[in-house]
Amino acid sequence: MSRICTICARGGSKGVKNKNIRLLLGKPLIAHTINQAKISGLFDCIAVSSDSAEILAVAKKYGADLLIDRPKEMSTDFAAKLPAIQHCVRVAEENRNERYDVIVDMDATSPLRLVDDILKSVQLLEETSDATNLITGMPSRRSPYFNLVEVDSNGIVSLSKSLEKSVSRRQDAPKCYDMNASIYVWKRGALMNSEKLFQSNTILYEMPEERSIDIDSELDFEFVSFIATKRGELL
Template sequence: MIQGKTVLAIVPARGGSKGIPRKNIREVAGKPLIAWTIEEAKKSRYIDRLILSSDDDEIIEVAKAWGCEVPFKRPIELAQDDTPGIAPVLHALEFLPRYDYVILLQPTSPLRQADDIDSCLEKCLAADAKACVSVTEVTENPYWMYTLEKDGAMRQLIQTNDFFYRRQDLPQVYKLNGAIYVANYEWLLQSKSFLSQDTLAYVIPWERSIDIDTEKDLQYLNYEYFPKNSKT
């Protein structure tokens, strides 16, 4: 609870994953990928209830073993490749009591910390915003990107009269890192999205923003961050 407001956190983890088979329970430094998110969420000072939304029996058992509540099993039709990310959240809200704030924590962001979760929520409340999501600064700035015409002519991706010759002069640009999504409960039900023109950004450093989407991402995480646990 924060400032008298109740907080629900949802960890979505479907069984199917084409990029990395059984991704959510693959081992990272000796424990399942999903366990990293569960552990940090349980350290939060504000989360009143932490639940898993999954269609997969094995993921459900793993989550329970790491202390995450599983109040229902997600319908298979909401666990497809083309299922919108908001769908499991809205489905969960149908089954649970009303909370003041909802937090979505994707297990593919294992390095986000409890302090990140709490700070993102604090920022949302301090500004009386409807939503706040985590972002990280991009390493490849789009102000240095171009499209090519058929004749090979270069066209700026972002049209501007300015030319930036030094990296230090580039405008700072950020991208969603998928780690934390916070929203007011009632607003989320109406908007059906964490993102709007009024959504605030909470910046997380790139070293805590790795998003596990491919086998290479998983290998990078293990070898760069946990070399002693990596198998050669």
């Protein structure tokens, strides 16, 4: 089984300036994800894709196997991430003359995952024969069946999703999850031949809230810094 880890990190960041290389526990943020991928021992290649020469230089310093210049059209604020991952895999396969069976993409902005989360996510997908891909998520604090609402054009509020029989406790509602942007795992065909994340056989690996913060704001960075400092090492 041949596996590649992709880490796609743009240079531009609106919520947290230069967040992918901002220091966390004395190391650039992206370095923690590279280190986790290396320690897992799963990957034949760790490839970092970026439009930023500075990010690529940091990735090289901390042990990435392959540095890939992301095309400008895949680096805008409105560009979807899936084409960037597909591009990264194609370039890596051409560069290293190798075909990868399993692709694992990890966001540098979700560094609180454990190496064990990576190992178990990959194991779960590989041992689920009919699954095409896997996402990670945490149990949602809000439920679209109980306390997540929408407001229509007339200002009328209603639950986001309805059930035939309403529930009076959130615990009685169908279980829901927040995606945590931590780990995505694909079988090659499912990634390279699709434009959608959610497929007919997408499965989920559950992670706890304390390992599920994705940095989109300064407040997120403060939360991650607090938890990381308490842990002492992100492994």
